[in-house]
Each structure stands twice: as structure tokens, then as C-alpha cells.
Amino acid sequence: MSMVDQAAPAVTPQLKTAVETVVAELARLSPDETPAEVIQALLSVAAKRYVECREAGRDFGPFVHDDALNATEVMVSVTNMLHAAEIEIFELAMWAMPGTGPAQEASS
Numbered sequence: 001m002s003m004v005d006q007a008a009p010a011v012t013p014q015l016k017t018a019v020e021t022v023v024a025e026l027a028r029l030s031p032d033e034t035p036a037e038v039i040q041a042l043l044s045v046a047a048k049r050y051v052e053c054r055e056a057g058r059d060f061g062p063f064v065h066d067d068a069l070n071a072t073e074v075m076v077s078v079t080n081m082l083h084a085a086e087i088e089i090f091e092l093a094m095w096a097m098p099g100t101g102p103a104q105e106a107s108s
Helices: 003-007 013-028 036-055 071-084 089-095 101-107
Strands: none
Touching (some): 036 071
């Protein structure tokens, strides 16, 4: 099954084709051939839309497959995203504590 089918069953054929094309092209390129602004644009729009979907009550994980990213890939990505947003690890820990942040909202 394709990546998009599992994440969004109502996906249009045009969007499915576009996503599959981008994924295939990025997989083909080496890191040196991949423009930073492409990765930045994809991360930005994906993170924003993921949050919007979660806030709208949709309950799905961030990855199509549980093994989509390894621990190092997650940590490098998240650490750099936190740094870019000027959020310290301590602030993240405080926000995600039981009784605050998304953990509280999900149980409400």
C-alpha cells in the first residue's frame, strides 16, 4: 500500500501522485543533491498540517509505518526543530508533563 493511502484514505489521485513523486525524487537524490529549502518547506507544511489535524480530533501517528524513522533520525530532526523554534528541552519536558500540554488535552 502506498504511503498516502494509509495516512489519508480520502486522498485525491492528484495529491497521491504528487506525494509519491516527491517521495521518489527525494529518495533518488543524495544528501548533497537535495536542496535545503525543499526539506524545510516539506517539514514546515507537514508539521503545521499534522498539528491542525490533531487539534481537529484526528488521531493518527506522525509516520506511515512504525519503523519509518530510527531513533537517531527522530532525535536529530526534533532537536533541530526545537532549536529553530527556540525551545529548550526543559520547556518541552514541562509542556508534555501530565496535566499540561497535549497529554492533558487528549485526556479531557
